[in-house]
Amino acid sequence: MRAVGIISRLAWRNLWRNHRRTLIMIAAVSVGIWAMMFMTALMRGMVNDMVRDSVKSLPGHVQVHHPDYRDDPNVANFIAEPSGKLLAALNEKDVVGWASRVRVPAVVSSERESRSVTFVGVDPARERAISFVAADIDEGRFLEDRADSGIIIGRKLADTLDTGLGKRIVIMSQDPDNEIADRGFRIVGLFDSSLQALEESYVFTGIETAQQLLKIGDQVHEIAVTGTGFRNIDPLYQSVAAAAGPDLSTLPWYELDSYLGTMLGVMDGFVLVWIVVIFLALSFGLVNTLVMAVFERVREIGLMLALGMKPVMILGQVIVESVMLLLIGLLIGNLLAYATVVPLSGGIDLSVVAEGMEFFGASAILYPALEINDVIMSNVIVIVLGILASLSPAWRASRYQPIEAITKV
Amino acid sequence: MSAVRCVNVSRIFRQGDLEVTGLDNVSIEIEQGEFVCLVAPSGGGKTTLLNAIGGLDEPDSGEVWVGDQRIDKLGKGKLAEMRLKNIGFVFQAYNLIPVLTARENVEFVMQVQGVPAAERRAKSSAILAEVGLQGLEDRRPAKMSGGQQQRVAVARAIVSEPTLVLADEPTANLDSHSADQLMELFVHLNQEHKTTFVIATHDQRVMAYARRIVRLLDGHIVEDIRQQAA
Numbered sequence: 001m002r003a004v005g006i007i008s009r010l011a012w013r014n015l016w017r018n019h020r021r022t023l024i025m026i027a028a029v030s031v032g033i034w035a036m037m038f039m040t041a042l043m044r045g046m047v048n049d050m051v052r053d054s055v056k057s058l059p060g061h062v063q064v065h066h067p068d069y070r071d072d073p074n075v076a077n078f079i080a081e082p083s084g085k086l087l088a089a090l091n092e093k094d095v096v097g098w099a100s101r102v103r104v105p106a107v108v109s110s111e112r113e114s115r116s117v118t119f120v121g122v123d124p125a126r127e128r129a130i131s132f133v134a135a136d137i138d139e140g141r142f143l144e145d146r147a148d149s150g151i152i153i154g155r156k157l158a159d160t161l162d163t164g165l166g167k168r169i170v171i172m173s174q175d176p177d178n179e180i181a182d183r184g185f186r187i188v189g190l191f192d193s194s195l196q197a198l199e200e201s202y203v204f205t206g207i208e209t210a211q212q213l214l215k216i217g218d219q220v221h222e223i224a225v226t227g228t229g230f231r232n233i234d235p236l237y238q239s240v241a242a243a244a245g246p247d248l249s250t251l252p253w254y255e256l257d258s259y260l261g262t263m264l265g266v267m268d269g270f271v272l273v274w275i276v277v278i279f280l281a282l283s284f285g286l287v288n289t290l291v292m293a294v295f296e297r298v299r300e301i302g303l304m305l306a307l308g309m310k311p312v313m314i315l316g317q318v319i320v321e322s323v324m325l326l327l328i329g330l331l332i333g334n335l336l337a338y339a340t341v342v343p344l345s346g347g348i349d350l351s352v353v354a355e356g357m358e359f360f361g362a363s364a365i366l367y368p369a370l371e372i373n374d375v376i377m378s379n380v381i382v383i384v385l386g387i388l389a390s391l392s393p394a395w396r397a398s399r400y401q402p403i404e405a406i407t408k409v
Numbered sequence: 410m411s412a413v414r415c416v417n418v419s420r421i422f423r424q425g426d427l428e429v430t431g432l433d434n435v436s437i438e439i440e441q442g443e444f445v446c447l448v449a450p451s452g453g454g455k456t457t458l459l460n461a462i463g464g465l466d467e468p469d470s471g472e473v474w475v476g477d478q479r480i481d482k483l484g485k486g487k488l489a490e491m492r493l494k495n496i497g498f499v500f501q502a503y504n505l506i507p508v509l510t511a512r513e514n515v516e517f518v519m520q521v522q523g524v525p526a527a528e529r530r531a532k533s534s535a536i537l538a539e540v541g542l543q544g545l546e547d548r549r550p551a552k553m554s555g556g557q558q559q560r561v562a563v564a565r566a567i568v569s570e571p572t573l574v575l576a577d578e579p580t581a582n583l584d585s586h587s588a589d590q591l592m593e594l595f596v597h598l599n600q601e602h603k604t605t606f607v608i609a610t611h612d613q614r615v616m617a618y619a620r621r622i623v624r625l626l627d628g629h630i631v632e633d634i635r636q637q638a639a
Binding site for chain 2: 003005009013308310311402406
């Protein structure tokens, strides 16, 4: 510890001895860090968008079902409306909103076409707080109450069925006794979703209307719960699962949509790989800079060793020099990333490639997200790997024989 | 007690199949406060002996003692510690760290030793004044003459009051005036601080200042004489 002052002073001054080389290396580190963080922010933005859209487009963060419903979304696999402990859990402060739904497979027919869809009966007041449909009504109106007998369909489905606002369509499904349950609905609203698949496959009516059609009394098929954020939903999941009890199936969003859950994990891994790959490219320059710096100073290193500086202090000096260079690069790179991401926080319009984006489940506007965890991870990885990359030239410097080094030509 | 004692020290350098004898069974004892010149033609063994005494090179056989410590078998870290505490070095060239000022170069050893900043500053100011470099404390080596640089090196060598100063051809790159000034400084420090000086040289002017001259040839001591210094 006693030599920290002299080691730092030597490292700092040696850093600026060949200032052009140092500036080039700092520029490389800065651009590398910027690229790491900017690309990570774009990827995070895309993934966040995908998850948020997906979660908002019906699942919520946690869902409760009949244990058999997920394997067999049969009308008979219903559950009771929340009450008792479950209702109390749904009214906790970490629950932003919840809604119970009737949800069954059905066939929708217009005068010209038929399509298979998911027929969903919703409580409009509750649904507004947690899902996309009310906000995405493009034409007409959203459902007004639980007994609303109008129907909301996606614009894409309307185009497919060659129908439109105010026209009638027929929904056909089954009741628990396997009898055909069908009736006509008037289209009261068309919704426009960022995900085309939703527009094509979901239709909505009042929950009581759906219960009546399907002859299931006041039973429902799912209870969707939304918490404060999609990343840390385990406490909410555990609380709801405990309240729902073992007779009901409670699942978090990443299990309900395993593709999305896996995607999020893959993206997290991809971010890490991306950071490491950029660093590896940087590390060649870093190691080369340090090797050159050590090579140019062989005689000085020999002198310092001869004067009584321990090899470990020489090792420390080269590593501190590397860390200083990295810290300057990190500072500039972080500022650059911040300065680039903040002006884009309003979103980047990618409508030119919107169809391609939609294939991945992302919307046409990309909102870069510079998350503190990613910033910390990038910086820590660069520093740790930077120190590891510096070890070889530093070790070499510390192993010089003083007299051989001093007399080196 | 002896400041330095070498017993049957041998050192052979190998370059491929060729073996060159650096030192061959050299024994020498140097008392505390002596002012000794090791004199030899190039390749005679004076620098090899100096390096062995300073723990900069490990002999193939024999014993090297500095004070009461045997140093020829010490590890790198222990040797560095021994040099730091006991020995001041003045080399022929590349004596200073170019990114440090004269004061910082002088303080270097003390800083590695862990001497507090205030004490370092006081000592470095005093020693730089003593070697005639007052006012040049904040200059870097590149802005100083060869003689001034050697004075800084001498100041650094003695500032932490080592028992032994080893100098290898300290006047080789100096003009005669600077060389005389440097040697007078050595003599003054030797007399004032009772520091032991061992100087490797083949410069007649340097030998004139020594009270003991040890001549080496082909790795052997061929003459060891005491004389009245100039």
